[in-house]
Amino acid sequence: MVKNIVESEKRPLSYKETIQTHLFTSLKLRDLSLRHRIVVSPMCQYSCDQLDGMAHDWHLVHLGAMATGKAALVFTEAAAVEARGRISPADLGIWNDQQIEPLARINRFITSQGSIPGIQLAHAGRKASTNAPWNGGKYVQEGGWEVVAPSAVPFADGYGMPHELRIEEIQEVSNAFARSAQRSLDAGYQVIELHAAHGYLMHQFLSPYSNKRTDAYGGSFENRIRFVLETVRAVRKVWPERLPLFIRVSATDWLEDQPEIASWDSDQTVELARILRDEGVDMMDCSSGGNVASAKIPLGPGYQVPFAARVRNEAGMPTAAVGMITNAQQADQIIRTGQADLVLLAREELRDPHFPLRAAHELGQEIEWPIQYTRAAW
Numbered sequence: 001m002v003k004n005i006v007e008s009e010k011r012p013l014s015y016k017e018t019i020q021t022h023l024f025t026s027l028k029l030r031d032l033s034l035r036h037r038i039v040v041s042p043m044c045q046y047s048c049d050q051l052d053g054m055a056h057d058w059h060l061v062h063l064g065a066m067a068t069g070k071a072a073l074v075f076t077e078a079a080a081v082e083a084r085g086r087i088s089p090a091d092l093g094i095w096n097d098q099q100i101e102p103l104a105r106i107n108r109f110i111t112s113q114g115s116i117p118g119i120q121l122a123h124a125g126r127k128a129s130t131n132a133p134w135n136g137g138k139y140v141q142e143g144g145w146e147v148v149a150p151s152a153v154p155f156a157d158g159y160g161m162p163h164e165l166r167i168e169e170i171q172e173v174s175n176a177f178a179r180s181a182q183r184s185l186d187a188g189y190q191v192i193e194l195h196a197a198h199g200y201l202m203h204q205f206l207s208p209y210s211n212k213r214t215d216a217y218g219g220s221f222e223n224r225i226r227f228v229l230e231t232v233r234a235v236r237k238v239w240p241e242r243l244p245l246f247i248r249v250s251a252t253d254w255l256e257d258q259p260e261i262a263s264w265d266s267d268q269t270v271e272l273a274r275i276l277r278d279e280g281v282d283m284m285d286c287s288s289g290g291n292v293a294s295a296k297i298p299l300g301p302g303y304q305v306p307f308a309a310r311v312r313n314e315a316g317m318p319t320a321a322v323g324m325i326t327n328a329q330q331a332d333q334i335i336r337t338g339q340a341d342l343v344l345l346a347r348e349e350l351r352d353p354h355f356p357l358r359a360a361h362e363l364g365q366e367i368e369w370p371i372q373y374t375r376a377a378w
Contacts, residue, residue, distance in 0.1 A: 021335055027341060030241070030282065032190055039072060039320065040344070041346040043346050044091065045059065045092070046087075047059070053080060059076070069356055070114065079094040080122060084145050094187075104188050108188065117188060118189060118193060123173060123200060123202070124200050128145070139160045144160070146162075149204050150211040191244055194231065196228055196250075198248075199292075202231070203264070205228065206225060209261065229275065249272070249287065274315045285322060286320065301330065304322060312341070322345075325343050326347075327348075357369060
């Protein structure tokens, strides 16, 4: 069994141990060294052409700008491991070999800027076959496809009725993740993140809200995590031991105020982290929500950071914090106080792809600028 290889031992990390750590200290994960703690979160662009899942110039410029901004790690958006796993017809994919080279082109540029390229592997499950958000986001009536899920329960009105996966089909999806992991390696990625959050297929299996199965993949906690666990193992067989594996989870379905409804919560997230820590997962990216259309989520600055802190301290799993992290002081405080090991930025990176350069200046830290931009350096 592959074990985690991280800077720290596998035990809860205390405030005293992390007090000297700040946003611009390096982090070693297996054989990979991140030069600081700012990471570009995976962000769907819904911008592929001709239903082929191929990356093109938009993706090069979008991700390349963040690499010139000197993010330590730049994640490519959720890439579908099979065509029916796309959220929309315009989603990025990595389900066939033709999709490798356009991604490799982007990764060569990211690497040339000193950033590390990462990819999020995903399957949308019952939330697939929808229009892009700016086109309404509901089920595609013309040119759509059958969606799949652990149970024949649609996400919400306006979404497709899913086909309940048979056991052999579940195992084939796990294999699809492994094949996509091999393609990711061939494309030059150095970090993989498995998408088990936001109401997509892995999350659908985890949560009893969406998983109504009565076989080996449903019911008990041990059964509901089976698909995730088997997929992690399948990916780790092809993903080199020298390279880190992340997983993004929704730490809660946000139904704790309705205990009569069975759902996924932070207690189960901590227990899952303990198990995955010993299965070769190196980092848990802690998000939330997305599986319950009616959930009331208390949005606010850093509202998901407590989930990352709890997993880190109770499960001994390194964590990434994400969600409404918008300024250098806030990001630095998360790292300095030991709430997380990385901060993942999404909207703030869209607003300012050079956020790390600005943050270093504001925090009085040294960071290398692109030589072409040094005339603008502070």
